[in-house]
Amino acid sequence: MNSSQRGFRIFRFAAPQVFYPLAGRLAPWFAAAAVALTLVGLWLGFVVAPTDATQGEVYRVIFIHVPAAWMSMFIYLVMAFWSAVGLVMNTRLSFVMSQALAPTGAIFCFVALWTGALWGKPTWGAYWVWDARLTSQLLLLFLYFGFIALTRAIEDPRRADRAGAIIALVGAVNVPIIYFSVKWWNTLHQGASVSLTKAPSMATTMLAGMLVMAFAAWAYTLAVTLWRVRPMILERERHTEWVGEVLEREGGRK
């Protein structure tokens, strides 16, 4: 009885009118956490962490680069997850979540590529090499663009939701295939022999700084996504009574 009640409570948040105020309440907390964690992470990374023996000060870009790269890949998986949930359970909110996540994922992807290029110039002597990781990250960015473009191009939201969900799932199936094919292509071409995996044992403060920054990226993603979800919910539910009440209340506050 108790467990079924709890299950009921969790699914309750799939209803837009329940989730809308919850998102509004949670978002500022995540935003505050993101700011605090970023400050701590940057302090750890730029002040406390020692200078790298081989790379000098340049290595410090990893405190932004690595969390962004992690996040960009993870967000795509979450997007695909919500798309699958939406297609299977037919919940409108899942599609909204996956569409709200996509821009953040694309931004993190771009940040990872950009900071990677800035790191690559002094370290490898080139802004870009056709390394497997770089190339698959670039293709991931294109997958994000495709998803965003498709969901924005279709006017009927119901169709846009489902079409986006399918392309997200097709992309998710293809991500490992793309990664391994690019990896193999890279080794065949004998490109610039760069090894990203051969990381020298990392100082504890470096690792701590990176992890804190990763958590900051998580908090940022949650905050931004929740904020982005709210107007999307209002727009889609504009014909319902509760949205009218919300708009009246928030309009009256001004």
Add this chain to the structure above:
Amino acid sequence: MLNTFFAVLRRDLLLAWRGRADVLVTLAFFVIVVCLFPFGVGAEPNQLRAIAPGVLWVAALLACLLSLHRLFAQDHVDGTLEQLLLSSEPAVLWVLAKVLAFWLTTGLPVVLVAPGLALLLDLEQGALPTLALSLALGTPILALLGAVGAALTLGVRGGGMLLALLILPLFVPVLIFGAGAVEAEASGTGAAAHLLLLGGGLAGALALAPLACAAALRISTD
């Protein structure tokens, strides 16, 4: 059930035959794109030989991409697609038939013409069968993946560009193994591994893509 498959296949092939010009345009596009490269990079034979597999494969990929809109657009406009979706026959079956007809009319001509074009780029003659085989294995994958994209962008504004954005990243593995097979054969390391991977990709795409395509068509005609 197979009756449906063959009926749709026969109908699409007949339609393609009646509109032969469209099919020839795709082929002409492929030939012209390949012929543009010597003008762009210079007619130095060694250089042309080095880029030949990649050029031929990219041109085949673009030819496939640009003809994909034909796959469902006409049937969508005249309502055939809805009737097919309403029928009791499994959608996967006739989707497969349509993709097969599409491949026979756009992919197969490219496969047949490519070895001849490869001679223009001075590709080693020993690698020509591999080129044809890699295209024969790879272009059906392009058609299957492309069908999903074509179904999703059906009737969407800016559909052509959108289609390219959606599916070109997904084409990358096929391009890598397809061009890689020809390159490996030309350099003497043997193309077996590449061709096997392409074959595996084709088997996977045959199993999964029609399902995704049928679902996408249902969404698009909703």
